[in-house]
Amino acid sequence: VMFPRRTIESVELCGTRLPPRTLVFVSAYAQHYRADVWADPDRFDPDRFLPEVEATRPKGSYLPFSAGPRFCIGMHFAMMEGPIVLATLLRRHRFEIDPTREIVADDFATLRPRGGVPAIVRAR
Structure with missing residues (x-):
């Protein structure tokens, strides 16, 4: 940015x-x-x-x-939304980074992982 x-x-x-x-x-x-x-x-x-x-x-x-x-203008919303979404997801799921896949950074408008973050998601 x-x-x-x-x-x-x-x-x-x-x-x-x-x-x-x-x-x-x-x-x-x-x-x-x-x-x-x-x-x-x-x-x-x-x-x-x-x-x-x-x-x-x-x-x-x-x-x-x-x-x-x-x-x-979205700073305060993002600072509230992030922890709420994360807590909601972590209550119901376990996340592991897929060790067989590489995470590559992509600096566009914001720094983000190119193609997303390959993860293994399991229900708790």
């Missing part, structure tokens, strides 16, 4: 001086894989979102729904 923003004042970005009102596109994907911000960015590590770990990161380093006055 790319978030378009305009500079308010003259600013230096990566060694380049940008004048006021310059259109800049922020890549959430690139931001979330910065090795200078994230230790081992390719590794799945839910602990990196613990409050004490989050407090050590620079502001704006994690932008799943953008930021500022133009953040995603």
Whole structure:
């Protein structure tokens, strides 16, 4: 996902001086894989979102729904819907990733698994 923003004042970005009102596109994907911000960015590590770990990161380093006055209108809905759907599914089913299939990332509008996640689903 790319978030378009305009500079308010003259600013230096990566060694380049940008004048006021310059259109800049922020890549959430690139931001979330910065090795200078994230230790081992390719590794799945839910602990990196613990409050004490989050407090050590620079502001704006994690932008799943953008930021500022133009953040995603669906953010609050998604933050409620995700845990509810997950809890409902986990009450009735067991999920295992199919070990014979590879999961390949596809960076389109959002980062997602190309072709879905091959899983084995069993009733509880």
